[in-house]
Amino acid sequence: MDVQRKLAILADAAKYDASCASSGTEKRDSRDGKGLGSTAPGMGICHSYAPDGRCISLLKVLLTNACAYDCLYCVNRASSNVPRARFTVGEVVQLTLDFYRRNYIEGLFLSSGIIRSADYTMEQIVEVARRLREDHQFRGYIHLKTIPEADDALIAKAGRYADRLSINIEMPEETSLAQLAPEKNVRAIRRTMGRLRLKLDEATEAKKAPTRTKPPRFAPAGQSTQMIVGADAATDQTILNTSANLYGSYNLKRVYYSAFSPIPDSSRALPLQAPPLVREHRLYQADWLMRFYGFEAGEIIDPAAGMLSLEMDPKLAWALRHRERFPLDVNRASREELLRVPGFGRKAVDRIIDTRRHSAIRSTDLAKLHIPRNKALPFIVLPDHRPPAYQLDGARLAERFRPKAQQLGFGF
Numbered sequence: 260m261d262v263q264r265k266l267a268i269l270a271d272a273a274k275y276d277a278s279c280a281s282s283g284t285e286k287r288d289s290r291d292g293k294g295l296g297s298t299a300p301g302m303g304i305c306h307s308y309a310p311d312g313r314c315i316s317l318l319k320v321l322l323t324n325a326c327a328y329d330c331l332y333c334v335n336r337a338s339s340n341v342p343r344a345r346f347t348v349g350e351v352v353q354l355t356l357d358f359y360r361r362n363y364i365e366g367l368f369l370s371s372g373i374i375r376s377a378d379y380t381m382e383q384i385v386e387v388a389r390r391l392r393e394d395h396q397f398r399g400y401i402h403l404k405t406i407p408e409a410d411d412a413l414i415a416k417a418g419r420y421a422d423r424l425s426i427n428i429e430m431p432e433e434t435s436l437a438q439l440a441p442e443k444n445v446r447a448i449r450r451t452m453g454r455l456r457l458k459l460d461e462a463t464e465a466k467k468a469p470t471r472t473k474p475p476r477f478a479p480a481g482q483s484t485q486m487i488v489g490a491d492a493a494t495d496q497t498i499l500n501t502s503a504n505l506y507g508s509y510n511l512k513r514v515y516y517s518a519f520s521p522i523p524d525s526s527r528a529l530p531l532q533a534p535p536l537v538r539e540h541r542l543y544q545a546d547w548l549m550r551f552y553g554f555e556a557g558e559i560i561d562p563a564a565g566m567l568s569l570e571m572d573p574k575l576a577w578a579l580r581h582r583e584r585f586p587l588d589v590n591r592a593s594r595e596e597l598l599r600v601p602g603f604g605r606k607a608v609d610r611i612i613d614t615r616r617h618s619a620i621r622s623t624d625l626a627k628l629h630i631p632r633n634k635a636l637p638f639i640v641l642p643d644h645r646p647p648a649y650q651l652d653g654a655r656l657a658e659r660f661r662p663k664a665q666q667l668g669f670g671f
């Protein structure tokens with residue numbers, strides 16, 4: 260099979276993995292004339308290589324989609340009836356270099372099905388990164404998917420070469436993982452995440468220590484994970500609880516949410532339909548609220564529903580359930596309170612706090628702060644604006660934010 264055909268199969272097989280943002284790594288470049296490539300920290304690029312040839316920032320491929328495991332939700336499982344392919348280590352290295360030189364990509368996202376054993380697979384993945392870094396002085400971004408059952412020494416080696424390491428937790432609940440991916444072991448996944456955290460903490464400490472020698476590098480962009488949404492019956496509340504636990508216990512940079520897509524010849528244990536894509540989007544918004552807006556996992560979702568509203572964003576839904584906390588005086592409220600106002604982003608809040616030291620914020624300033632007036636005005640007080648009590652308390656306020664009902668078509 261030629262490399263082009265392998266690429267079509269293995270890039271397509273990798274598309275279900277959502278965890279490939281390339282933000283947060285250290286700054287590196289080759290302007291000194293040595294090496295090849297650079298990283299652009301903080302750009303938040305996230306990307307893959309589509310089989311139709313379009314370039315998308317990261318070359319996102321599997322080493323092989325011929326997997327020895329049989330996770331029911333995965334198109335690459337051993338019992339799946341899909342064309343199989345396997346790259347050699349040299350082929351992935353060459354593809355990465357070729358694509359980089361042609362400016363198609365800024366880095367590599369490499370994952371793999373299990374070949375023979377966890378250790379053998381991890382050895383191959385690490386060898387790709389080693390050759391890129393040591394033999395070709397590649398300085399672009401490398402994200403390696405880690406096999407949790409692999410030997411500790413291999414994972415330590417992976418961290419030397421990769422910018423980011425990730426281990427997929429896959430299911431929000433242990434029981435679902437046992438049912439849908441019987442060969443995977445949630446304890447091994449968590450143990451490896453714990454070890455990665457220790458190594459990442461050690462690397463951070465070593466960087467701070469006053470020494471002339473450069474400390475050994477270990478995955479400067481940290482670790483991340485991915486959860487599949489909608490393959491089991493877990494509620495959004497369960498998913499957020501699991502994410503909060505993962506962020507707290509392993510200091511993850513990101514949890515990615517990937518809406519389950521029905522796969523050919525799938526098991527009866529799986530749903531026939533994909534969850535609405537907007538559910539994935541709402542989970543990302545809720546995740547953002549936990550990480551940057553001071554919300555706890557347990558307060559974002561209406562406890563009676565257990566699910567995020569698909570009709571409106573989670574912060575707006577929270578504010579409508581907690582109207583007793585509004586209206587809020589923008590010129591007096593604390594930063595924590597302002598962050599909970601619908602339509603107020605973090606940057607806007609920082610600018611409000613900065614500006615109000617010199618002059619009061621008025622309704623005409625909202626546009627300059629990029630705050631949507633319609634969303635924010637019912638919840639705030641300004642020198643030239645106070646929402647009438649009947650508006651904030653009335654049932655019509657929630658209606659105002661619901662998407663307009665649409666006449667269904669007849670399908671012809």
Ligand code: SF4
Nearest residue numbers: 326328330333336372
């Ligand atoms: S280990 Fe499971 S999820 Fe990963 S490629 Fe194999 S079958 Fe798919």
